[in-house]
Amino acid sequence: MRGCVRRFKTTLVAALLAAALPAGAAPRRVVSMNLCSDQLAMLLAAPGQLVSVSNLAQDPRMSPMADQAAAYPANTGRAEEIYLMAPDLVIAGTYTSGATVAMLRGLGIRVETLPPAEDFDAIRDAITRMGALLGREDGARDLLARFDAELAAARGTPDRGRAALYYANGFTSGRDTLAGTILDAAGYRNIAGDYGIATTTTLPLELLVMAGPDRLITGATWPGQSRGEAILDHPALSAVAPADAQVTDRDWVCGTPFVTRAIRSLR
Amino acid sequence: MVLRLSGLSVTRRRRPVLHGVTLSLPAGQFVGLIGPNGAGKSSLMEAALGLIPFTGTSSLATLPADRRARHAAYLPQAREIAWPVSVEDLVALGRIPWPGGGRSGLDRIAIDAAIARMGLEPFRKRTALRLSGGEQNRALIARALAQDTPMLIADEPIAGLDPAQQLACLRLFRDLAAEGRTVLASIHDLGLAARFCTRLVLLSDGHVLADGTAEAVLRDDLLRRAFGITVRRVDTPDGPAILPV
Amino acid sequence: MRGLFIALSAGVAALFLASLLTGPAGLPMPESLRALLAGGNEPLPVVMREIRLPRAILGLAVGAGLGLTGAALQGYLRNPLAEPGLIGISGMAALGAVLAIQTGLSLAAPLALPLAALAGAAIGVGLLVALAGPRGGSVTLILAGVAISALAGAGTALVLNLSPNPYAANEIVFWLMGSLADRSMLHVWLALPPMLLGAVLTLSTRRALDALTLGEAAAQAMGVSAPALRWRLVAGTALIVGPATAVAGAIGFVGLVIPHVLRPWVGARPSALLPASALGGAALLLAADVAVRLVVPDRDLKLGVLTAIVGAPLFLHLIWKTRSGGRV
Numbered sequence: 001m002r003g004c005v006r007r008f009k010t011t012l013v014a015a016l017l018a019a020a021l022p023a024g025a026a027p028r029r030v031v032s033m034n035l036c037s038d039q040l041a042m043l044l045a046a047p048g049q050l051v052s053v054s055n056l057a058q059d060p061r062m063s064p065m066a067d068q069a070a071a072y073p074a075n076t077g078r079a080e081e082i083y084l085m086a087p088d089l090v091i092a093g094t095y096t097s098g099a100t101v102a103m104l105r106g107l108g109i110r111v112e113t114l115p116p117a118e119d120f121d122a123i124r125d126a127i128t129r130m131g132a133l134l135g136r137e138d139g140a141r142d143l144l145a146r147f148d149a150e151l152a153a154a155r156g157t158p159d160r161g162r163a164a165l166y167y168a169n170g171f172t173s174g175r176d177t178l179a180g181t182i183l184d185a186a187g188y189r190n191i192a193g194d195y196g197i198a199t200t201t202t203l204p205l206e207l208l209v210m211a212g213p214d215r216l217i218t219g220a221t222w223p224g225q226s227r228g229e230a231i232l233d234h235p236a237l238s239a240v241a242p243a244d245a246q247v248t249d250r251d252w253v254c255g256t257p258f259v260t261r262a263i264r265s266l267r
Numbered sequence: 268m269v270l271r272l273s274g275l276s277v278t279r280r281r282r283p284v285l286h287g288v289t290l291s292l293p294a295g296q297f298v299g300l301i302g303p304n305g306a307g308k309s310s311l312m313e314a315a316l317g318l319i320p321f322t323g324t325s326s327l328a329t330l331p332a333d334r335r336a337r338h339a340a341y342l343p344q345a346r347e348i349a350w351p352v353s354v355e356d357l358v359a360l361g362r363i364p365w366p367g368g369g370r371s372g373l374d375r376i377a378i379d380a381a382i383a384r385m386g387l388e389p390f391r392k393r394t395a396l397r398l399s400g401g402e403q404n405r406a407l408i409a410r411a412l413a414q415d416t417p418m419l420i421a422d423e424p425i426a427g428l429d430p431a432q433q434l435a436c437l438r439l440f441r442d443l444a445a446e447g448r449t450v451l452a453s454i455h456d457l458g459l460a461a462r463f464c465t466r467l468v469l470l471s472d473g474h475v476l477a478d479g480t481a482e483a484v485l486r487d488d489l490l491r492r493a494f495g496i497t498v499r500r501v502d503t504p505d506g507p508a509i510l511p512v
Numbered sequence: 513m514r515g516l517f518i519a520l521s522a523g524v525a526a527l528f529l530a531s532l533l534t535g536p537a538g539l540p541m542p543e544s545l546r547a548l549l550a551g552g553n554e555p556l557p558v559v560m561r562e563i564r565l566p567r568a569i570l571g572l573a574v575g576a577g578l579g580l581t582g583a584a585l586q587g588y589l590r591n592p593l594a595e596p597g598l599i600g601i602s603g604m605a606a607l608g609a610v611l612a613i614q615t616g617l618s619l620a621a622p623l624a625l626p627l628a629a630l631a632g633a634a635i636g637v638g639l640l641v642a643l644a645g646p647r648g649g650s651v652t653l654i655l656a657g658v659a660i661s662a663l664a665g666a667g668t669a670l671v672l673n674l675s676p677n678p679y680a681a682n683e684i685v686f687w688l689m690g691s692l693a694d695r696s697m698l699h700v701w702l703a704l705p706p707m708l709l710g711a712v713l714t715l716s717t718r719r720a721l722d723a724l725t726l727g728e729a730a731a732q733a734m735g736v737s738a739p740a741l742r743w744r745l746v747a748g749t750a751l752i753v754g755p756a757t758a759v760a761g762a763i764g765f766v767g768l769v770i771p772h773v774l775r776p777w778v779g780a781r782p783s784a785l786l787p788a789s790a791l792g793g794a795a796l797l798l799a800a801d802v803a804v805r806l807v808v809p810d811r812d813l814k815l816g817v818l819t820a821i822v823g824a825p826l827f828l829h830l831i832w833k834t835r836s837g838g839r840v
Contacts, residue, residue, distance in 0.1 A: 168679050170694065170812075202810065204536040205694050206559040224677035225613045227686055231694050236562035240555055318732050333735040341733035349590040349725045350780040363723050364735045394780075410726065414734070 026135025027089035027110075032057075033077045033100075034093035036254035037114045039065050040130040041091060042072075043257070044139045052085055061220065064250045064258045079103040091133065117255025119181045120151065126255060143257065150260040156187030156267060163188035163266075164208055165248070166237070167219030168228040172208070174198035178255050179217075179248065186266035188215060205231060209240045216241035217266075219248055268338065268417035269293045270315065270449055274323035277310045277473075284310045286473040287323065292451060294417065297444035299464030300453040301484070303494050306470040308453040309344065312420050315451075316341055327418070336364030339418035340411035344426070346404060351394045354387055354406045361413030381412035384439075401432040408436070419443060421452040425459065437463040457498070461485055462506035469493055485509065513784065516777050520791035524572065527798035531568035532560070534802045536809050566697045569704075571798045574692070574760045577707050577752035579793020580786055582767020584714045585637075587721035587782035588745050589644065591653055592772060592830055596753045597764030597816075599653065600660030601636040605750075605757035606687040607667045608632025612758075614675050626702050630754030636660055637749045641742060650834050689816030690761030692801050703755035710751025713744050714786065721782035763816045765823025766793050772826060 031052045032041045038057035041050050042065055055076050056062055057069035075081055079100045082090060090104055090111045104111050112133055117123045124144060131140020163183055165173045173179040174197040175190060183190050191211040197203065216237070221229050231237070251262040270292040277285035285307040292298050300308045314321035316339060317328030327339055340361070348357065358378050362369040369378070382391060385405045390398060395406050404424075411419060419440070425433040433456070441463050444450045454460040460467060461481035469477040469484050471493040477484040485507075490498055494511075501508045532548065533541055537559060548560040578596060585594040596602050612618040612628035643656040668687050672680045720741045723731035732738055756763075770792040771785055778784035797815070804813040 169682075202812065204809075206535050206537045206563045209559050209563065210537045210539075210555045212555045222677045222679070224675045224680060225616065225619060226675070226677045226679035227613070227683050228679035229677070234562070234694055235696050235698070236558050239553060239558045239562060313729070316733050318729055332737055336733060336735035339733070341730060343727055343729040343733075345727055345729075347725075347727035347730070349727070350775070350782070352725060352780045356779050356781055357725075360722060360726060360734075363719055368719060407726070 027087075027133070029085070029087045030089045030091065030134065031075060031082050031085055031087040032091045033075055033082065034091065034096060034114065035062060036116060036126075036256060037091045037093060037130070038069065039063065039254055039256045039258070040114075040126060041134065042068050043143060044127075044130050044136045045134050046136060049134060051087065052082070060250070061222070062250050062253055064256075064261070066250075079107075083107055083109065089133065091130075116178075118176060118178050119255075120185075120259075123147070123255045123257070123259065127257070147257040147260070150257065151185070151263075154260040154263040155185050156263070158187050159189065160187040161189070161214035162191050162211070163215040163217060164191045164203075164211065164213035165217050166203070166208060166232065167248075168221075168226065168232065170202045170205060170231050171200055171219075172197060172203040173200045178259065179252055182252060182259055182262045183217070183266070185263045188266065205234060205236060209236050212240055215246065215266075217246040217248055268449055269326065270339075270418060270451070271326040272311075272315055272323070275311065275314050275321055275325060276323055277307070277314050277319060277321045279310065279319075284473050285314065285321070288470075288473075288475055289323075290468065290475065290478070292449050294447050294449050295444055295465075297441050297450045297452070297463065297465045299460040299467045300451060300470060301455070301457060301460055301467055302453075302470035302476075306493070307473040308470055309422055310473075311470065312341075312422055312451065312453065316420060333364060336414070336416075338416055339420055340414040340416045342407060342411050342419070342421040342424055344422040346400075346407055348395050348403065348407075351396045353392050354390045354395050354398070354409075355382065355392065357395045357406050358382055358387070358409045358413050361410040361415075364414065377413045377415050381409040384412060385409040401428055404428060404432065404436070408439070417447070418449045419451070421450070423453050423455065425454065425456065433459060441465075457485060457490075457511075458507065458509040461509060481507065513778060516774075516788060517791065520788060520795060523795045524791055524798065527795055527802065528568050528572055530802050531571055531798050532564050534805050535559070535564055536805070562696060563694070566695050566700045567692050567801070568798070569700050570692050570695050570760055571801045572794045573700075573704055573707055574756040574763065575766060575797025576790040576794040577711065577756045578763060578766040578797070579770040579789035579791070580711060580714055580767075581749045581752050582793070583771040583782065583785045583789035584717060584721065584745060585749065585767070586771055587724060587785070588641075588717070588741070589653060590724060591650055592775075593650055593653060593768070593827070593834065595765065595768035596633075596637075596749065597762055597766070598661075598768060598827070599636075599640055599657030600662075600664055601633050601640065601749060601753050602757045602762035602764065603661045603664030603668070604636030605629040605633035605754045606762050607664045607671070608635075608754065609758040610668050610671050610683075610687060614671050614680065622698065622702060626706055626755035626758045629758035630706060630750050632664070633754035633757065634746060634750035636664065637746050637753075641746060645742075650831075654831075685814060686761045687757075688762060689814030689820075690757075690763035691804075691812055691814050692760055693812045695759055699759040703759045706751045706755045710748045711790070712748075713751065714748035717741055717744050717748070718783035718786055721786070725782065761814070761816070763797070763819055765816075765819040765827070766796055768830075769819070769823045769826055770796055772830065 029051050030049055032038045033054050035054055035056040038053040052075045053069050053072045055074040058066050058074055060066040090109055092101055092111055092113050094113045094115045101111050117126045127140050127144050131137045165179050172192045174192040176198040177200050180190055191213050194211055218232050251258045273289045275288040302308055313319045315325045315327055327335055358381050359369040362374040367374040387409055425436050437459055440450045467481055467484040476493055477489050496511045499510045499512050544560050547557040551557050582595045586592055608631050609625055609629040612624045617624040639660055640656055644653040669684050672684055720736040723734045723736045771789045774788045774792050775785055778788050800815050800818045
């Protein structure tokens with residue numbers, strides 16, 4: 001009960017402080033509730049500015065910054081816990097639950113949403129936008145410059161062959177997706193294009209086999225078993241795929257500067 | 268073929284329903300099993316056939332199941348026909364205990380004979396379930412005849428039949444016995460039982476109260492003890508008529 | 513009647529061929545059949561032998577198994593509403609399969625998958641026979657089936673939701689509706705031997721099921737051993753439905769529709785209905801599996817969706833007939 005009262009007081013003080021600040025000043029208590037914005041925020045925020053990231057950011061299977069994220073208190077994306085953190089800015093993804101976002105806004109908290117970045121220009125925009133949101137424009141400029149340099153270095157020679165992306169439940173990704181962009185940058189032709197696939201959608205296994213890709217990149221498998229992932233063990237897949245099947249990992253998940261590592265891994 | 272039952276006792280749901288019944292039914296007899304509801308008539312027949320657990324001995328139940336089925340045919344009280352099979356296929360079911368299983372030449376002869384005997388020729392290809400109750404009953408009896416056994420055990424074979432069908436059924440059973448078979452049937456109509464059966468067994472509370480000719484069994488004191496009723500007996504040229512009063 | 517069996521066999525053969533020749537890749541017919549027979553490491557033989565052949569074989573086997581068990585269960589319970597999917601046997605098999613997968617047993621020993629599903633199916637059919645044996649009426653049968661299905665479905669959903677794997681929870685629909693997409697020859701070898709054994713056991717009950725037409729007591733008096741029949745039926749059903757569900761999910765209504773449609777053609781005799789329903793079930797499932805690939809080629813439409821669209825109205829019709837006291 002006393003803890004509760006104290007937390008309420010902190011909340012009150014923080015709210016008063018936030019109200020007292022002039023508009024346009026950098027936010028001082030930022031909560032990120034999306035795996036991708038978590039990473040950009042951790043890369044750009046001033047010390048102490050970011051107070052919480054999502055629990056997914058601490059999962060090493062999905063987050064390339066799991067170690068850094070471990071230093072932050074995690075949130076599970078519920079309005080209640082985020083409100084009690086007394087943020088003056090909440091950064092969410094565009095796919096974050098609409099009800100949560102609406103409730104936080106209803107409680108008077110500023111919520112900004114970041115769309116998922118599916119290509120390099122979108123990643124650049126996301127870096128710039130995050131910089132602007134956090135009032136860290138200089139840091140964003142530096143990060144952008146580093147990203148462009150790493151990207152130029154990572155790009156592969158064009159036309160290194162045909163490659164296929166294949167995930168659980170028989171999904172593949174076309175050129176309009178982040179994975180497709182990574183594949184393209186590494187110099188591969190995506191077989192999804194042969195079948196007119198531009199987004200992430202199902203590709204029947206036999207079409208994949210008939211395409212006969214030079215390289216197969218499959219989704220990472222999760223602990224426990226699932227029937228959806230069993231397709232990646234189908235004998236037909238191993239019959240046509242070259243032995244060096246690459247697995248997509250945490251560097252493929254979000255449109256952040258870490259995609260350059262994914263591109264380099266395809267060399 | 269003699270059916271010997273000795274010390275037959277049956278317990279159902281922890282309640283004894285038959286107490287050490289001993290009977291010997293020789294070939295050529297049409298034995299009518301009479302007695303009030305719950306006297307143990309069905310239990311006696313089912314135990315004799317080995318269909319339910321019992322203590323004591325039954326010369327039939329000691330046989331292995333397949334041989335037993337070639338010795339005795341059974342007409343249960345519930346005249347069940349689960350599927351819309353034709354009369355011919357229904358009668359052919361009686362051949363299941365035999366090696367041909369309904370397909371051999373011998374089977375065909377038995378089936379045709381049973382159908383002819385029950386006057387079912389016109390209904391041969393008809394669906395048994397679409398026939399009248401009496402016709403269905405005849406088809407079921409034909410099934411038992413096709414089984415071609417020296418013994419026939421029937422549980423209330425004339426219940427629910429019209430008078431003409433009742434008479435036809437009992438005449439058939441009398442003829443079957445006359446041909447040398449052993450026929451055991453439970454019957455509620457005392458008058459018809461007295462007229463057609465060669466021997467009556469009166470069962471009451473799981474005991475044999477009387478066993479013998481109609482005159483010996485249908486005595487006023489025995490019927491009062493078994494049913495709690497008195498009867499009026501009128502002798503007619505066709506046999507005794509028995510009226511409960 | 514011989515004509516019926518010839519027609520059914522021809523239909524199954526044609527649909528098996530159609531299943532082999534149907535697929536998103538739209539392969540040329542003569543070449544693909546040649547590739548199927550000749551084999552090789554080229555994409556075409558791989559597609560034919562590793563993707564389409566197991567799918568067609570499983571369609572045939574699972575359909576035949578469901579038709580056969582449907583007819584056998586109906587004959588034993590003397591009730592046209594009995595069917596492995598509707599009364600929870602497939603659901604229990606799915607629960608067994610899901611448990612084997614999620615505990616990692618199936619990873620350690622592939623045989624654990626069909627065996628666990630078999631055990632689930634055996635518990636399901638055992639419970640059902642105990643609750644609604646041959647003397648139980650339609651109401652008992654359906655209520656027992658509803659209870660077993662609900663229990664199995666809840667168990668399956670619970671196990672999948674507790675899985676650490678994010679894809680597992682989405683698999684509930686597969687286990688409820690069934691699919692033959694992307695099965696491999698491994699699944700064929702896991703499922704086929706127990707299913708064949710189950711078929712032999714089930715077919716051995718033909719005469720006993722015929723005798724049951726006259727009721728339990730009359731059948732017993734004709735030499736049918738009730739415990740032996742029950743044992744063979746439970747074991748046969750579990751051996752067929754368990755492995756079938758382990759590889760193809762729970763596909764409902766095949767065992768309901770096929771015996772109902774074929775019953776008048778075989779003179780309603782269970783002994784003839786069993787093999788006819790096996791052929792009919794194979795034809796129906798192969799046709800449904802061709803249809804899901806033709807109707808919505810880019811989605812993995814579940815087989816159970818199609819069979820339910822056909823079967824559920826028939827089920828309602830049968831309930832209506834039973835309700836009004838009519839015989840089927």
